[in-house]
Amino acid sequence: xxxxxxxxxxxxxxxxxxxxxxxxxxxxxxxxxxxxxxxxxxxxxxxxxxxxxxxxxxxxxxxxxxxxxxxxxxxxxxxxxxxxxxxxxxxxxxxxxxxxxxxxxxxxxxxxxxxxxxxxxxxxxxxxxxxxxxxxxxxxxxxxxxxxxxxxxxxxxxxxxxxxxxxxxxxxxxxxxxxxxxxxxxxxxxxxxxxxxxxxxxxxxxxxxxxxxxxxxxxxxxxxxxxxxxxxxxxxxxxxxxxxxxxxxxxxxxxxxxxxxxxxxxxxxxxxxxxxxxxxxxxxxxxxxxxxxxxxxxxxxxxxxxxxxxxxxxxxxxxxxxxxxxxxxxxxxxxxxxxxxxxxxxxxxxxxxxxxxxxxxxxxxxxxxxxxxxxxxxxxxxxxxxxxxxxxxxxxxxxxxxxxxxx
Numbered sequence: 001x002x003x004x005x006x007x008x009x010x011x012x013x014x015x016x017x018x019x020x021x022x023x024x025x026x027x028x029x030x031x032x033x034x035x036x037x038x039x040x041x042x043x044x045x046x047x048x049x050x051x052x053x054x055x056x057x058x059x060x061x062x063x064x065x066x067x068x069x070x071x072x073x074x075x076x077x078x079x080x081x082x083x084x085x086x087x088x089x090x091x092x093x094x095x096x097x098x099x100x101x102x103x104x105x106x107x108x109x110x111x112x113x114x115x116x117x118x119x120x121x122x123x124x125x126x127x128x129x130x131x132x133x134x135x136x137x138x139x140x141x142x143x144x145x146x147x148x149x150x151x152x153x154x155x156x157x158x159x160x161x162x163x164x165x166x167x168x169x170x171x172x173x174x175x176x177x178x179x180x181x182x183x184x185x186x187x188x189x190x191x192x193x194x195x196x197x198x199x200x201x202x203x204x205x206x207x208x209x210x211x212x213x214x215x216x217x218x219x220x221x222x223x224x225x226x227x228x229x230x231x232x233x234x235x236x237x238x239x240x241x242x243x244x245x246x247x248x249x250x251x252x253x254x255x256x257x258x259x260x261x262x263x264x265x266x267x268x269x270x271x272x273x274x275x276x277x278x279x280x281x282x283x284x285x286x287x288x289x290x291x292x293x294x295x296x297x298x299x300x301x302x303x304x305x306x307x308x309x310x311x312x313x314x315x316x317x318x319x320x321x322x323x324x325x326x327x328x329x330x331x332x333x334x335x336x337x338x339x340x341x342x343x344x345x346x347x348x349x350x351x352x353x354x355x356x357x358x359x360x361x362x363x364x365x366x367x368x369x370x371x372x373x374x375x376x377x378x379x380x381x382x383x384x385x386x387x388x389x390x391x392x393x394x395x396x397x398x399x400x401x402x403x404x405x406x407x
Contacts, residue, residue, distance in 0.1 A: 291321065
């Protein structure tokens with residue numbers, strides 16, 4: 001009958017831990033600081049490597065090393081994984097709980113191995129503590145993880161690990177298992193240690209999958225967003241425009257584009273400094289984003305110039321949006337309380353009612369309207385001339401003042 005050499009299994013897990021520690025450390029050094037938890041997971045793999053070596057040398061080195069120190073390293077390793085998972089999902093690390101479990105586990109293991117040897121008592125203590133630590137990580141994944149394959153894999157592996165520890169605890173009291181020692185030939189013990197060796201690697205693989213997914217999202221955000229204002233950049237906005245223009249062509253819908261330029265922005269920089277100027281840009285971006293719908297697209301085209309694309313919106317409706325934006329700006333600026341001076345914005349509005357107009361064309365029409373708004377006194381909206389052959393509802397060729405009376 002085939003028998004499994006448990007020492008080989010444990011030592012093999014140490015090799016897996018060493019390999020994953022190398023991979024995780026490389027990711028820790030190369031991934032952006034916004035992806036947190038990699039350091040904790042690297043430390044966990046190093047600790048598991050040490051624990052596996054000590055477990056594997058049981059009977060060849062003193063028990064206080066192969067049992068007590070090995071279990072301490074294992075508790076710390078599982079605790080580091082919990083802390084890393086908490087950091088990754090933006091939760092407060094429970095360092096004190098990990099330390100408490102490590103102290104309790106170490107004290108119990110030391111007593112039932114050096115003072116009053118009892119392997120079943122050690123299992124009865126260690127298994128529930130580990131199950132709680134694994135269960136907390138499983139809850140984090142279920143509660144906060146994005147819904148994609150990497151998260152499902154990570155959560156599935158964590159579920160298996162939690163279930164195995166619970167089963168080990170239950171079988172400890174059935175009387176069917178031969179828990180005379182760590183290396184007993186009992187089937188349950190053999191299965192547990194084999195799964196332990198496998199899970200050691202696959203849990204780290206699962207975490208790397210979700211971390212890599214987060215990295216891809218971060219890179220996509222950086223490549224598509226303006227770093228100061230978190231608005232779309234010009235390239236990303238162009239992609240959104242192409243997608244929306246095809247849609248209005250299919251469904252015969254109107255769409256409007258607002259081009260916005262902050263009035264006298266150079267004066268703000270010259271008088272208050274570029275830091276305040278940046279704060280004004282951030283304030284403007286957050287104000288407009290808050291007033292737009294989730295289906296709208298907002299971008300910074302450069303300097304103090306921004307654009308907003310409003311799908312399924314005719315010029316008359318877009319005009320109301322512009323009025324809300326200007327009114328909010330007039331009420332917000334107050335250097336004494338908000339840290340930013342009062343400022344206004346001029347706008348040009350162009351409506352698209354057919355799906356063959358290029359972005360350059362519609363931006364050109366809106367920009368011409370913006371220029372007229374600047375020349376007419378600023379803090380106002382002008383609506384662009386419709387393309388020939390269109391019948392744009394509400395797209396009148398006249399200026400619309402958005403300022404206060406007499407502005």
